[in-house]
Amino acid sequence: MEKMTSPAPSHVPVIEGIKLCKWFGRVAALKDVDITIERGEVVGLVGDNGAGKSTLIKILSGVHRPDSGELWFEGKKVELDSPRDARKLGIETVYQDLALVETMSIARNFFLGAEPKIRFGFFNLLDGRKMRQATEKMLRDIGITVRSAHQEVSTLSGGERQAIAIGRTMHFGGKVLILDEPTSALSVHETNKVLSYIDEARNRGLSVIFITHNLYHVYPVADKIIVLEHGRKVGDFRKEETSVEELIDIIVHGIRGDRRAVNNASG
Amino acid sequence: MDGQGPSPVLESCTTPEPNALQKHPFWRSLLHHREIGVACALVVVFTVFFSMQRHFLSAGTLGDIVTVAAELGVVAVGASFLMISGEMDLSVGSNFAFSGMLLAMLITEYNWNPILAFIVALACSAGIGALNGLITLSIGIPSFITTLGAMMFWRGVALYLTQGWPISIFEDIPLLRWLGGSKVFATVHISAVWWLIIGIIFWIILQKTPYGNWVFATGGKRGAARALGVPDFKVKLINFTLIGLLAGLGGCFQLGRMGSMSPVWGQDLALEAIAASVVGGNALTGGVGTILGTLLGAITMASIRIGLVMIGAPAYWYMSFVGFIVVAAVALNVKLGEVISWKK
Amino acid sequence: MKRFVGLLLVLSLVFVLGGIPVSVAAADEMTFYVIAHTGPGDPFWAVVQKGVQDAGKVLGVRAIFQGPAGYNVPEQVNMFKAAMEAKADGIATSISDARAWAEPIAEARSRGIPVVAINCQEPDELRGTIPYMAYIGMNEYEAGKMVAYRLLPKLEKGARVVVAIHQAGHVGLEARAKGITEVITEELGGTVDKLDITQDATQAIGILRSYLKANPDTAAIFTLGPLGAIPTIKMIKDDGLKDKILFASFDLDSNTIQAIKEGICIGTVDQQQYLQGFMAVVELYLNAKFKLDPADYDTGRGWVTQETAEIVELLVEQGYR
Numbered sequence: 001m002e003k004m005t006s007p008a009p010s011h012v013p014v015i016e017g018i019k020l021c022k023w024f025g026r027v028a029a030l031k032d033v034d035i036t037i038e039r040g041e042v043v044g045l046v047g048d049n050g051a052g053k054s055t056l057i058k059i060l061s062g063v064h065r066p067d068s069g070e071l072w073f074e075g076k077k078v079e080l081d082s083p084r085d086a087r088k089l090g091i092e093t094v095y096q097d098l099a100l101v102e103t104m105s106i107a108r109n110f111f112l113g114a115e116p117k118i119r120f121g122f123f124n125l126l127d128g129r130k131m132r133q134a135t136e137k138m139l140r141d142i143g144i145t146v147r148s149a150h151q152e153v154s155t156l157s158g159g160e161r162q163a164i165a166i167g168r169t170m171h172f173g174g175k176v177l178i179l180d181e182p183t184s185a186l187s188v189h190e191t192n193k194v195l196s197y198i199d200e201a202r203n204r205g206l207s208v209i210f211i212t213h214n215l216y217h218v219y220p221v222a223d224k225i226i227v228l229e230h231g232r233k234v235g236d237f238r239k240e241e242t243s244v245e246e247l248i249d250i251i252v253h254g255i256r257g258d259r260r261a262v263n264n265a266s267g
Numbered sequence: 268m269d270g271q272g273p274s275p276v277l278e279s280c281t282t283p284e285p286n287a288l289q290k291h292p293f294w295r296s297l298l299h300h301r302e303i304g305v306a307c308a309l310v311v312v313f314t315v316f317f318s319m320q321r322h323f324l325s326a327g328t329l330g331d332i333v334t335v336a337a338e339l340g341v342v343a344v345g346a347s348f349l350m351i352s353g354e355m356d357l358s359v360g361s362n363f364a365f366s367g368m369l370l371a372m373l374i375t376e377y378n379w380n381p382i383l384a385f386i387v388a389l390a391c392s393a394g395i396g397a398l399n400g401l402i403t404l405s406i407g408i409p410s411f412i413t414t415l416g417a418m419m420f421w422r423g424v425a426l427y428l429t430q431g432w433p434i435s436i437f438e439d440i441p442l443l444r445w446l447g448g449s450k451v452f453a454t455v456h457i458s459a460v461w462w463l464i465i466g467i468i469f470w471i472i473l474q475k476t477p478y479g480n481w482v483f484a485t486g487g488k489r490g491a492a493r494a495l496g497v498p499d500f501k502v503k504l505i506n507f508t509l510i511g512l513l514a515g516l517g518g519c520f521q522l523g524r525m526g527s528m529s530p531v532w533g534q535d536l537a538l539e540a541i542a543a544s545v546v547g548g549n550a551l552t553g554g555v556g557t558i559l560g561t562l563l564g565a566i567t568m569a570s571i572r573i574g575l576v577m578i579g580a581p582a583y584w585y586m587s588f589v590g591f592i593v594v595a596a597v598a599l600n601v602k603l604g605e606v607i608s609w610k611k
Numbered sequence: 612m613k614r615f616v617g618l619l620l621v622l623s624l625v626f627v628l629g630g631i632p633v634s635v636a637a638a639d640e641m642t643f644y645v646i647a648h649t650g651p652g653d654p655f656w657a658v659v660q661k662g663v664q665d666a667g668k669v670l671g672v673r674a675i676f677q678g679p680a681g682y683n684v685p686e687q688v689n690m691f692k693a694a695m696e697a698k699a700d701g702i703a704t705s706i707s708d709a710r711a712w713a714e715p716i717a718e719a720r721s722r723g724i725p726v727v728a729i730n731c732q733e734p735d736e737l738r739g740t741i742p743y744m745a746y747i748g749m750n751e752y753e754a755g756k757m758v759a760y761r762l763l764p765k766l767e768k769g770a771r772v773v774v775a776i777h778q779a780g781h782v783g784l785e786a787r788a789k790g791i792t793e794v795i796t797e798e799l800g801g802t803v804d805k806l807d808i809t810q811d812a813t814q815a816i817g818i819l820r821s822y823l824k825a826n827p828d829t830a831a832i833f834t835l836g837p838l839g840a841i842p843t844i845k846m847i848k849d850d851g852l853k854d855k856i857l858f859a860s861f862d863l864d865s866n867t868i869q870a871i872k873e874g875i876c877i878g879t880v881d882q883q884q885y886l887q888g889f890m891a892v893v894e895l896y897l898n899a900k901f902k903l904d905p906a907d908y909d910t911g912r913g914w915v916t917q918e919t920a921e922i923v924e925l926l927v928e929q930g931y932r
Contacts, residue, residue, distance in 0.1 A: 084496035101487035103554040113495035115477035328696040435710035526710040576693035
């Protein structure tokens with residue numbers, strides 16, 4: 001049962017982060033970062049290690065609170081105190097290693113944190129049948145064959161696990177899907193599959209933000225690419241405006257004069 | 268024959284589709300239950316003892332086993348529940364003794380209404396558990412350390428209550444009869460019935476409720492659980508409180524059965540509860556487990572104790588035998604774990 | 612995996628096959644249990660265990676000693692119940708908690724299993740509520756009387772003695788003190804002062820010294836165990852009181868035995884716990900086989916003096932005392 005994304009007026013971005021700053025002790029993880037995500041947009045977040053990509057998405061998903069700056073969701077100012085708050089709004093995040101609990105079954109993982117319930121007097125029991133059926137349907141939709149929805153996640157390959165994590169967020173009616181390094185450690189075949197799911201998500205009206213080190217992965221599927229460096233945004237390009245080579249160059253060598261002027265105009 | 272290139276007679280290997288839906292013979296699906304390991308251990312223990320002492324399988328003996336298992340088992344259920352969520356509690360023995368002593372003191376020395384005293388004793392034992400949880404979770408000390416300190420602290424308090432002396436209750440107090448004094452069937456004390464009920468309740472909570480799902484997730488991968496909005500802090504805190512409550516309840520059961528309580532009893536309870544849990548198929552590191560397995564684990568431990576006495580083994584064999592069974596059962600569980608992965 | 616299960620099954624089979632002759636034999640043999648409130652690791656009980664095992668050999672029966680690793684009455688009760696279920700021909704147990712033992716022992720008696728008690732603190736108090744058939748062990752009060760009687764010939768009429776108690780309120784120690792006091796006051800018309808010397812050795816010496824200073828005419832010191840004996844021995848040595856004051860104590864330990872050999876201590880009472888194990892089995896056997904009613908046996912009649920000190924020391928090493 002998928003929830004339809006509620007149609008927001010198309011000129012209001014789904015997420016807007018304004019001048020976000022985050023300090024960890026004396027270190028500035030993020031400095032005055034602006035980010036805008038439109039509905040149905042796929043945004044790639046790139047930059048070298050320590051650029052602040054993880055911190056930024058953690059702020060967007062409610063894990064951290066920004067030390068200064070504002071967060072707007074569908075035209076309203078919001079404060080996210082916990083991941084639960086973010087999930088309630090429809091922001092679903094898939095972390096690299098923290099997406100699934102390997103020792104639990106696919107069905108239990110799928111509904112973790114959003115378990116279907118049957119009321120029994122004044123207790124809530126798990127609706128096991130619903131869990132199994134929904135999971136089986138999802139597995140079919142994604143195209144994964146397993147012996148049972150009760151199989152432990154540890155029996156699945158990396159790509160299959162990513163697929164399930166993504167499938168989960170789509171099932172729960174997310175509006176924004178945040179992915180942290182979804183394709184690292186995946187085979188070519190699996191990477192392809194994951195990128196196609198991201199495409200599918202966009203087709204269903206979701207916005208997607210994903211962090212990656214691999215510009216060859218992000219470029220084909222992204223609409224917009226944001227580059228961070230040492231906590232600052234140094235690039236905000238539509239795909240058509242740039243190329244993989246240029247992006248690599250910016251990350252490795254830093255932003256250069258003429259591009260900086262263009263960025264200041266559009267950022 | 269040129270010796271190069273593959274032999275033309277090579278057959279292509281046929282591997283079955285790895286993940287395709289397959290039908291399995293019934294006995295194979297039995298193996299997919301985590302409790303199989305402890306069930307085997309129990310069968311082995313029973314076989315060994317029965318072969319050496321034909322009275323081992325008498326109704327009287329089985330009743331004794333279940334009664335002895337109850338006092339350990341109540342705490343083991345709590346220990347498993349906490350272990351699955353990724354923590355452990357070494358202070359249960361001291362909590363057990365302290366709560367039993369408190370109940371006895373309130374009834375005899377302060378003449379409280381027994382039911383009120385019982386509620387207060389349980390509230391205190393739950394409080395000890397909650398305190399353990401708060402210290403562990405808020406400060407970030409490993410639960411092993413917090414509860415190690417708590418174990419020593421509350422043992423001291425229990426000793427202080429009566430300067431080390433035991434307390435006996437000679438009057439017939441209905442509450443104590445209900446807690447463990449009366450027998451329901453031959454040699455089975457009522458505490459065994461309570462234990463069974465508690466086991467069933469916790470089995471339901473763990474396997475059939477959303478909270479149970481959270482317990483598995485919190486222990487399986489705390490970060491993932493938290494990222495999905497599971498209140499991991501609350502889950503662990505609640506579980507610490509529950510094990511405290513059950514430890515206190517166990518102490519009250521023992522007071523009911525014996526009519527006396529001493530501040531030095533229950534010293535080995537923490538390790539025995541953990542042993543019963545791991546023998547039953549619960550992983551020490553958390554994330555997986557079974558309450559049914561714990562129940563069987565406690566019965567296995569109790570059977571060993573009673574069985575060794577019945578075959579006339581020297582008293583010190585108990586420790587060695589238990590050690591052997593614990594390692595053997597856990598080894599079996601680990602081997603089975605590979606097969607179990609696909610189920611639940 | 613299959614190999615592992617197979618190994619387990621083979622092991623079980625071995626046990627079953629190996630065990631059948633054992634259980635068949637056991638079915639005909641008489642079996643007696645002696646269950647203590649602690650057991651393995653405690654040197655005191657090791658002696659009792661020896662007594663139990665030796666009695667079994669002498670009588671040709673299975674005599675089994677059991678005890679939990681640490682002091683734990685519920686554990687002990689569990690063992691007692693297991694022994695009952697094993698259809699033991701007789702069970703001896705130490706009773707350290709009257710309330711906990713009333714029901715199990717009554718149950719055993721109702722099933723026709725003879726039960727005797729060993730090593731209890733206040734056997735007479737228990738006799739009313741707990742239906743054991745006889746008590747085999749030390750009678751603290753009687754032992755106190757015995758020590759006093761032993762020293763009587765060496766004391767003058769109206770003498771003053773001091774009883775140093777190292778744990779005031781301890782039921783057994785108080786009983787010993789009571790026995791000493793009664794004999795001295797009744798037989799000698801003497802004065803007996805009870806002194807709490809605490810378990811701390813340094814404090815004990817100080818307390819004793821001040822007492823002796825205040826009462827220089829004290830003729831004898833009685834201590835009630837090694838915790839009292841050790842500081843007293845030290846004080847006697849340091850203050851050169853060896854032949855000036857009589858000194859007797861209870862229980863065997865290397866310090867006390869050494870002091871006896873050196874003539875500092877006149878003698879000590881030996882609980883003779885070997886008898887607690889040995890005689891318990893004997894009495895149970897006689898009742899089980901011939902329905903002979905068991906009688907109380909006071910094992911605490913052992914008196915170790917300079918003559919026997921060396922031999923006793925050897926026997927302690929061998930585990931008989």
